[in-house]
Amino acid sequence: MTDTRENDVEYWMERIRRKRLTAGEYLKLLENFVKSGEQPEIEADVLTDYPWQMYDDPILRYIVEVTHDPMIQSRVLTSKMAGKIFYESMGRFVIDCLHEEQFCNQKSWSERNEMGKTCEWSLQKKKDNWQSLIAAIDEKHKEDGFDKKFMKKLFQRQGWRNEANWEKLRQEWAGALERQMQREVGEKVRKRAPATRNGMMNMMERMSEQHHRPDNDDDALRGQAWDLMEGMFTESEFEKKLNIVKIQNKYPEIGEVARRMGRTVEEEGHDYIAVQEGFRFKIDHSAGSDIEGITVGNDINALLPIELTQYVDEQLEDLFYKKFLTRRLQTFRYRSELNKPSRKLHQQRAVRRGPMIVCLDSSASMYGVPQKIEASLLAKLEQTAEELKRDCFLIDFSVSIRPIDLRARSRKRRMERIGLKTEKDSELVLGEFPFIGGGTDAEKMLRLTFALLDDGDNHYMNADVLWVTDFLIPRTTEELMQQFSEYKKYGTRFYGFQIGVGENNWQQYFDHIYQIHYVRPRMY
Numbered sequence: 436m437t438d439t440r441e442n443d444v445e446y447w448m449e450r451i452r453r454k455r456l457t458a459g460e461y462l463k464l465l466e467n468f469v470k471s472g473e474q475p476e477i478e479a480d481v482l483t484d485y486p487w488q489m490y491d492d493p494i495l496r497y498i499v500e501v502t503h504d505p506m507i508q509s510r511v512l513t514s515k516m517a518g519k520i521f522y523e524s525m526g527r528f529v530i531d532c533l534h535e536e537q538f539c540n541q542k543s544w545s546e547r548n549e550m551g552k553t554c555e556w557s558l559q560k561k562k563d564n565w566q567s568l569i570a571a572i573d574e575k576h577k578e579d580g581f582d583k584k585f586m587k588k589l590f591q592r593q594g595w596r597n598e599a600n601w602e603k604l605r606q607e608w609a610g611a612l613e614r615q616m617q618r619e620v621g622e623k624v625r626k627r628a629p630a631t632r633n634g635m636m637n638m639m640e641r642m643s644e645q646h647h648r649p650d651n652d653d654d655a656l657r658g659q660a661w662d663l664m665e666g667m668f669t670e671s672e673f674e675k676k677l678n679i680v681k682i683q684n685k686y687p688e689i690g691e692v693a694r695r696m697g698r699t700v701e702e703e704g705h706d707y708i709a710v711q712e713g714f715r716f717k718i719d720h721s722a723g724s725d726i727e728g729i730t731v732g733n734d735i736n737a738l739l740p741i742e743l744t745q746y747v748d749e750q751l752e753d754l755f756y757k758k759f760l761t762r763r764l765q766t767f768r769y770r771s772e773l774n775k776p777s778r779k780l781h782q783q784r785a786v787r788r789g790p791m792i793v794c795l796d797s798s799a800s801m802y803g804v805p806q807k808i809e810a811s812l813l814a815k816l817e818q819t820a821e822e823l824k825r826d827c828f829l830i831d832f833s834v835s836i837r838p839i840d841l842r843a844r845s846r847k848r849r850m851e852r853i854g855l856k857t858e859k860d861s862e863l864v865l866g867e868f869p870f871i872g873g874g875t876d877a878e879k880m881l882r883l884t885f886a887l888l889d890d891g892d893n894h895y896m897n898a899d900v901l902w903v904t905d906f907l908i909p910r911t912t913e914e915l916m917q918q919f920s921e922y923k924k925y926g927t928r929f930y931g932f933q934i935g936v937g938e939n940n941w942q943q944y945f946d947h948i949y950q951i952h953y954v955r956p957r958m959y
Contacts (some may be wrong), residue, residue, distance in 0.1 A: 472508070498525065518643065530853055547609075563699075565590050587605075731762065817845055906931065
């Protein structure tokens with residue numbers, strides 16, 4: 436008996452095209468080439484389920500051709516800037532070809548629908564229409580390998596009665612339809628390939644010429660400026676972004692704080708880090724007068740007296756242990772209980788490659804020169820996080836806060852520049868960074884920072900925290916200031932990056948504070 440899937444056209448189409456790569460897989464090939472010089476190869480055994488049908492991916496074939504080009508290799512593998520140009524140029528090419536493939540797939544919908552309807556034909560309809568159907572398929576797919584003579588031979592002499600022959604027809608029809616799409620995409624690749632390569636090489640040449648100007652901009656700085664670009668490249672916009680990142684040459688403290696941020700456990704490391712152990716949180720309780728209510732759990736220090744009586748009663752002892760193991764004992768809830776990461780007091784060796792939390796002051800006092808210094812520091816941190824694959828979380832704060840995942844924002848920018856639409860996310864705001872304005876309030880920013888440090892399920896448990904601000908920030912509640920000291924005690928490192936000269940009453944809470952002195956521009 437025939438499997439019901441055998442009559443499902445989409446099932447057959449999926450089997451035929453299963454070797455086709457996704458957009459993410461194409462982009463991964465490009466990324467691997469840029470990072471390590473790994474050159475993709477077309478395997479001789481990349482076939483469909485039928486040995487006579489070689490799957491020839493025109494997009495992959497061009498990627499292989501380009502990555503084996505000695506001229507492109509010499510540029511991409513010796514310059515990070517050239518690597519960025521290569522990735523985005525080839526990425527746009529891939530996405531454009533995939534759009535063409537999607538369009539071809541949509542055009543073939545009616546034909547696939549017609550293919551599926553043949554499964555429902557009666558014997559009489561099959562007898563009356565098999566010849567005209569084979570002729571119609573041959574008319575559409577003469578160039579796509581449909582074997583009309585072979586199919587007619589199968590269906591003659593009552594062959595149209597055999598369901599296996601109809602299944603074979605649908606397989607051949609689906610294969611021809613797939614090869615038609617492959618042929619049309621291949622034509623698109625051949626038409627676009629020369630322009631893509633020429634445009635890419637011209638852009639690399641322009642950047643190379645700029646590198647040999649008298650000011651001799653560093654390749655890393657030009658890469659940061661490129662990453663800050665919104666949309667397509669323009670000379671004026673690139674120069675604007677380059678002037679922002681070149682502030683790092685004036686203030687070497689920017690590079691120093693980027694190198695210092697972040698640690699992760701490693702036996703060979705020369706730094707140290709406090710590590711997590713046991714339950715996700717450890718709860719300290721205050722005196723009984725601070726009781727707020729009753730809850731359930733297994734905290735022995737907070738048991739209700741009635742639960743203690745079960746423990747000392749031999750007949751109820753087993754019930755007590757069951758409730759303890761299932762966390763169903765009645766316990767007091769205290770108003771002043773503090774959630775703290777359950778970290779060991781001893782430390783382990785670490786290297787500075789861990790996650791980072793950056794708190795960026797976007798109040799009104801940071802407009803002007805401080806804003807540009809912040810943008811340059813942020814570009815450096817974003818590049819560091821991307822190159823070393825370190826998580827970096829930005830908290831943009833003034834009177835309110837706005838959280839931004841810097842690595843996610845960097846990926847979003849890159850995907851949108853190559854034409855790959857991403858989901859809208861209010862937390863991934865584009866631009867140098869989103870300025871809120873107004874006054875400065877540290878309370879919301881601290882609460883979010885502590886929530887990230889407390890959450891053992893995410894990547895920020897042992898993050899280093901950096902404040903980028905003028906430190907004209909009033910102290911917040913005693914509760915938060917106490918927590919600040921507790922986190923520092925348990926191994927969290929807090930760094931400050933003070934922009935401007937002014938009073939700073941936060942010194943005691945930070946491991947180190949860098950200071951940047953700048954001259955305010957004169958206003959005439």
